[in-house]
Amino acid sequence: MHPDDEKILRMSKEIIVKFIEMGRVSPSNFDDNFRSVFWTLKDTLVSAQIPRLDIDKPAGDPSDV
Template sequence: MARPELVKNIAREERLPRLTPENEVVLKTTKEIVVKFIEMGRCSPASFEEVFKNVFKTIKETVSSE
């Protein structure tokens, strides 16, 4: 039997706003670029957060300016 606190958490998560189609594409594109950076050795676990944020911001600004 499910614990009540787990059921409450699931219900709360279902109310979270969904990504807009534009943000979903930006997020997927960012992921692909950062994965390539990791494969090429240009991104390490220590710099992942900064690189991901910078790539996401750049792509978002580019898409939004069109």
């Protein structure tokens, strides 16, 4: 498991716990709600990452201009 996935799982758990406390999530709909929260967080975090532009490009490469 990727370390980021573990963080996303923890964040998802905290959100679901709050929803349970508010009465919005019950044992009958836990699975659907947890998956929805997890994938929403993961999609948001992945799409927010900035790709590294300097990968495999040596410093001073003429294509930097």
